[in-house]
Amino acid sequence: MVLTFKSPVRPPREVSMTRVTLRDVAAHAGVSHQTVSNVMNGHPSIRPATRDRVLAAIQALDYHPNQAAKALREARVTTLCCAFYGHDAENVDDPYRNVVQSAFIAEANVHGYSMTTAFVQDGPESFDSLRQRYRQGQFGGVVVVGNTLNAAQWQALQGWGLPAVLFDHRLPDSAALSVSSDYTSGMHALVAHHAAQGRRHLALIIPLQDAASTAVDRREAFRAAAAQHGLQAHLIAGDWSYASGEAALHTLWRGGNSPDAVLGGNDRMAAGALRAALELGLRVPGQVAISGFDNFEFSRYTHPSLTTVNVPHAEMARRAVRALLARLEQHQTPPNVVLPASLVIRESA
Structure with missing residues (x-):
């Protein structure tokens, strides 16, 4: 059955220039925002006529819930980010990048998280893009891979309130949480x-x-x-x-x-x-x-x-993910990690 809806009795809010919110839908349908939430979650107590009115408002306003923001509000962040600073996204044959990225993903999955990737270059536009992704709730914390990141850039990340771990790099006289060798x-x-x-x-x-x-x-x-x-x-x-x-x-x-x-x-x-x-x-x-x-x-x-x-890059990556999760889940700041590097003797020397 195809449903058609007449124009609403009251004019909709001016929402075209901003993201439509659950409260916009509630005002449009003449119900509380909790009622809209109950409709979206399939609550059995909602009367059919009310459900139809809410669904009509959702369609009229083209409302799409922000699932990432919902997850953040409910403390259920399920995505982390590994941000490669100063690395070329096209350099797919770099063994360093391949080893650490694979280890990040595997360890995140062990703990029930997914891992997204960002490539950040020096310059405000690139950092602004990462910040916007974080503020939109696309990820809840970041492991920064980039041994040329400086103290000022690290402080900028901290200024966003972004939980972060520095991978394979140490900053002098810095409180940056790091994992290195x-x-x-x-x-x-x-x-x-x-x-x-x-x-x-x-x-x-x-x-x-x-x-x-x-x-x-x-x-x-x-x-x-x-x-x-x-x-x-x-x-x-x-x-x-x-x-x-x-x-x-x-x-x-x-x-x-x-x-x-x-x-x-x-x-x-x-x-x-x-x-x-x-x-x-x-x-x-x-x-x-x-x-x-x-x-x-x-x-x-x-x-x-x-x-x-x-250099135990894979274990370093696993430790970095665990350190980031300690910040996200337990709100703790674990100590910096420095893993040993060991000699491997083969034929060339």
Whole structure:
């Protein structure tokens, strides 16, 4: 049966420029807002004539309930967000992003939550978009993945009242709740391994100007560990990519002062260095030892397999979700988490 409705006796409110609310529907139908709520929830006490009048008002005003806001009011937030700050949404082959995003989703699902993803770039428009999504009730809290996020940006997030956890990054002199890894001890273990093999001249491929805590920790630990073991050491620029690792090793060998161990600041640059060694006809680890940092899955399948430092990214992601849920559900601020990084010895060093 097709129902048609005549124009209402009283004119509707002026609601065209704003979201129609439950109270607008109630005023249109001449009933209380609780009656409208009862109709929408199928309460059996509502008389058929009243139900028809409310349904007619809903149709006339094109009312759509805001389910996200309803969930927030009832303390039943069921969606979290992982916000990748400074990451390219199109870079789908980034192993770091793939590992942590998968772990976020899996852990959220364990606790009965879903996980949405946002990509935030530097600039007010991008942050405003994230804020609007939060205020619209699309998610109840966020894990921020981005080791270039600064203290001012973090404070802006806090100013929204947004429950947040900082992933794989620490801010100096900040109360930011964070989950990270001990990159310093991992780098010390890697340098000590090269020293124990009799390597005396080490080079680290890493971004030289990157101010992120993950990069700073690796650079400073490399310098300190090399000095501790009395090794010659220097840095050469890379940009975290495979291609930059390949280019860096070629540059080192063209310079005529070839190291006997090359450390990649991550596994991708180390894999690029392995490729360059093959192109130059170098024996690995005979002429030069090559090692990485992260222990992504592909590091087991390079030839030779890559000695590296294991960073427990998946466990870090699980801990970050749990920390966020502690804020949302128990209104607690758990302590910061720093998980150990450990040496993985394979064939390349």
